[in-house]
Amino acid sequence: MTCIKIENMSQYIQVTDDESEEPIEIPSEEDGTLLLSTLAAQFPTACGLKYRNPQTGNYRGIRLTDGNLHPPESHWGSHVYIVVFPKDNKRKGDEVTENISAKTKRVDQQKKCSDLIVLGLPWKSTEDDLRNYFSQFGELVLSQVKRDPKTGLSKGYGFIRFNKYDDQMRCMSQRHNIDGRWCDVTIPNSNEGAQHLVSRKVFIARCTEDIKSEDLKAYFSRFGEVVDVFIPKPFRSFAFVSFADPEVAQSLCGEDHIIKGVSVHVSYAAPKGTDRHGEKKVQMPSKGIYQQGGPPGWNPQHGQGNPGGKPGNMPEMNSLGMNFFNSAMLAAAQAVLQQQGWAPGGTPGAPPQGSSGDNAHHAASQPGSYSTSQGSASNWGWGQQSDSTAGGYQGWGGGATRQGGWN
DNA sequence: GTTGGAAAGG
Structure with missing residues (x-):
């Protein structure tokens, strides 16, 4: 008489602590029971199992004796079992909906x-x-x-x-x-998701050629920390100024300001690649705006550091050290300011952190060394300014805006 | 006459 050995009754049981998620498979013992300790290896505080009865839609609890969970019938079948945890004081329904909504929220967050x-x-x-x-x-x-x-x-x-x-x-x-x-x-190659963010950058119209980037920085710093100025070359009578605080930028939009005796207009910086009407700009493929027949040239010899550069604040001066503001203009400008309710001089927020002579060194050793614009936020580029020629960079702070983005 | 600068994943 031979005993028929029932071979390996052990099987993998599908278990989850969240019905909306993929179950995990854990093994039962050879006698068909599932050790609570096996369950706890995956769900540390688990105290039991339940499953949904397909007939009634109700949960059924799994028998637990001495650390052994028993299959509902002779085997575990293909149910997905739900892990049961100690309940605290919560009502069951609350906990379930709470878990589900928390999980849903998490998943939503991840998806976005x-x-x-x-x-x-x-x-x-x-x-x-x-x-x-x-x-x-x-x-x-x-x-x-x-x-x-x-x-x-x-x-x-x-x-x-x-x-x-x-x-x-x-x-x-x-x-x-x-x-x-x-x-x-x-977000790479896209404005989506950043659309609702306010731009830190404003567009300055009606600039004259003798308004240099340092003039703009010096002037606009009274409203808040200026982190970038960009003046296209060749001269196109406009400029961009970026603030650390988007609200400062927003608050200036629509206003006229007098800089070096010139009334300039401040308005929203349209997303790059569009004009102020929001029309996409079309550019002939072969002809860039930079130079004939080629990609935007990048001029490694420009750049780097700040030869005789002088960090720190300077009053309204150009690179020759001349003071541009005569007192009449100053008075006029301040009158405008007051009328607009601006308190001069405030610069909230942390100052640009210097510390980067260092990057220039790294940059110098970079291949293709397009490090020009990686001047530190504290580099003012006074030096570069005076000998500037075509293609020269004239901002200072680490390239505030990139293609396709607000800033 | 008034909207941008380097780099966007093999």
């Missing part, structure tokens, strides 16, 4: 998240540096620095991703000083 590009990184920044810095906004699920595959050198940008949309939005809503460089975080 996207990879974010970080532009303007210091050359030396590593994945760890990014992670360390950006973790202050929330948990990161991605941190990478793009490098030249050959040399391994950073290309000066990278990608991060948050788990929570809220974290992502908080992160995108400000600029970041990473190791002395101002960096922007945006």
